[in-house]
Amino acid sequence: MRPRRGALAAVLLLTLTACAPASPEPQAQPQPRPGQAAGRAEAAAPPLGTNGAAVPELRWAPCHGSFQCASAPVPLSYREPRGKTITLSVIKLPAKDPAHRAGSLFVNFGGPGTDGVGELTRFGPHYPEEVRAHYDLVSFDPRGIGGSAPVSCPGADEPKVEGSPLRPDQHDAFYAASATVGKACAAGSGELLDHLSTANVARDLDLLRQAAGDRELNYYGYSYGTYLGGTYANLFPGSVRSMVLDGTLDLVANATGKPGQEHAPVDVRADVAAAQQEELEHFFAVCAAAGPKCAFSQGDQRRKFADIFAKLSQGPIGGVTLASLLQTIDSALYLSPRWKSLGQTLNSLAASSAGAAGARPPVLDPYVPVHNGGFLAVQCVDSDNPQTPADYDKLAASEQARQPYFGLAAVFSLTQCIGWPGHDADRYTGPWNRQRKNPILVLNNRFDPATPVSNARATAAELGDGHVLVVDGAGHTSLDVPSKCAWDAVARYLGELKVPAEGATCAPDAQPF
Incomplete structure (x- = not known):
């Protein structure tokens, strides 16, 4: 699994409408739907939700030209919601038509290890006018990254391969x-390493959703961001309005693997x-x-x-x-x-x-x-x-x-x-098919070297409500394979919560040669 750091080759041509009414945050774990596969849970399942943690107050201040930045204190451990805190770096590009603002669109650009603040400053101004007019584009540096309590690894900033695993003498x-x-x-990060799972990033995201004033989440995740999305959709199934997973990890494969894949x-x-x-x-x-x-x-x-x-x-x-x-x-x-x-x-x-x-x-x-x-x-x-x-x-x-x-x-x-010193007891390993009221759109290129289309189909099945749209192009995520057909389908989904028909495909707008 490699972090996504490629350039944004295209942005979605979206038409978004106002958010639907919200469901309250769940406090108990719904039972999996009959007939749906569930990921294996650890012996002690992590607590669902944010465990009573206080919603941070976002005091927005101008930054990076037309953007606004804020800091958000969140618990280091959600088992101790009133204990130690870390501070997240948050950014938004405000809606250009505030009188008709519909809410926020939270975006994760992939990784893990990619900072959301920097990515949004680079790409946010290029999003379609319809999105810019009615939605705040919101992103943040996930915990442990960038401006959000970054991990410190002194002397190992540029790791390299030394020796060969296939040569006996090396x-x-x-x-x-x-x-x-x-x-x-x-040595440099200490106990922080025990609290950096994607599940804790998802808990942070839910606090930020509430802090932004959104009763439900609109979310777009690329590559690793699909794992964050899938995790959020199962920790907070009643708080999801719309979710697009683009260049999709197999949720079970990324977490534990199926039985027999332990080694x-x-x-x-x-x-x-x-x-x-x-x-x-x-x-x-x-x-x-x-x-x-x-x-x-x-x-x-x-x-x-x-x-x-x-x-x-x-x-x-x-x-x-x-x-x-x-x-x-x-x-x-x-x-x-x-x-x-x-x-x-x-x-x-x-x-x-x-x-x-x-x-x-x-x-x-x-x-x-x-x-x-x-x-x-x-x-x-x-x-x-x-x-x-x-x-x-x-x-x-x-x-x-x-x-x-x-x-x-x-x-x-x-x-x-091997021997990694961190262990997050609150990571999430399934089940992945908790009941949600709206379907999830799963978008994948036919030829994607990092997130195979087979992973997208597996995740759609694991979610139970995922619907796959395939772009017949080559590259990692739709950012690198522009397709108006796909963007139009995404627009219909985000605006009307309508997913494409089973087996739907889209052609890319350009060819490599």
């Missing part, structure tokens, strides 16, 4: 280096490697059809790529390593306008790699994503992950055989969570 050094961020965060890390449970492979195959097909517009279009793209991969497995080509190429591909799969550059990169490597796949060299230096403390402080407490190097070592061979190009990165991407 194996122990790799896992020792993976643990350095956690040790640094423990698989999150990205393996979500089968991110298969999604990346599927999009790479789509790139090959689109590149071939593009002809001269794609530098890698000549010949058999699959064979040429297999040769490049094999050649780089033996050593660098002109300074390009296997890990650096896979990182480049990873970036291009997130944003299809980068495909032209990817084609040029692959074409530059093809001539010196011809026939290399026949030797079948082993991969000894895989691409391993690394994460900063802000990401890990949330992901490592939200998700169950294997806790011994042996678990990852055992899985590496089978996943590489199943997904030769991307399987190893999915296996090793969260080795930094």
Whole structure:
């Protein structure tokens, strides 16, 4: 699971109407609907709701030009609602037509680890006039991030891979280096690390909803923001008016996994490697059809790529390593306008790699994503992950055989969570299908390398009231795949609470070449 930090390529063309009357905040846990799957709960379920915590007073002051900023004190632990507090940094872009203001639209731009204040200042002014006229756009830095009691990990601000988990002489050094961020965060952040689960962010969100004067929540979450949305929708099911989950995590896979997945890390449970492979195959097909517009279009793209991969497995080509190429591909799969550059990169490597796949060299230096403390402080407490190097070592061979190009990165991407010092007893692990009065719209690209469309379908089923709309494009979330058809469907949903028909799809507005 990787944080989303891509650029906003498009914004929703929304038409919003006034909020419906609110339901009171639930104080008891509704029973799951018959026939709906529920996530596994921990032995001691966290208390539902904000547990009597005081609603903060938001004293808005001008900031960043036309924006307004405020600070919001919230409990460090919702088990002690009148105990220690932390302060959240909150921002809004006020409705341009205050006389006809309909409420707030809360937005989370992904992560974990992405600051909402900075993202809204960058992208808020570009939202459609209809949204700008009638709704305050509201975001905040989630606890532990940015201006909201950020985690401190001295000496580990720029973590890097040291050694290889596949080389016996470097194996122990790799896992020792993976643990350095956690040790640094423990030294710099202390007890804060035990209160950074998404469930506590959802509790913060509910206090902010009330502080903003909204009786019900209108919410749009991208990538990790879909997990925040799904968590909120089950902690506060009676307080949800509308919710769009865009680029959707599988809620069960992200939290605990299904029975039998206990020894698989999150990205393996979500089968991110298969999604990346599927999009790479789509790139090959689109590149071939593009002809001269794609530098890698000549010949058999699959064979040429297999040769490049094999050649780089033996050593660098002109300074390009296997890990650096896979990182480049990873970036291009997130944003299809980068495909032209990817084609040029692959074409530059093809001539010196011809026939290399026949030797079948082993991969000894895989691409391993690394994460900063802000990401890990949330992901490592939200998700169950294997806790011994042996678990990852055992899985590496089978996943590489199943997904030769991307399987190893999915296996090793969260080795930094081994021995993570934080543990949030109030995280939420299900059930995910609490009764809500309005459906949830689940939007996903056909080819999304980080949040596969299979995850979106799984989450819709786990929610019980989720409805999937697929955009036939490639990239991560609809921000990177503009589609007027999809935006119109979202507008109808947010305005009228009407979801698209089952199996509905939308075409993207542009193609990569």
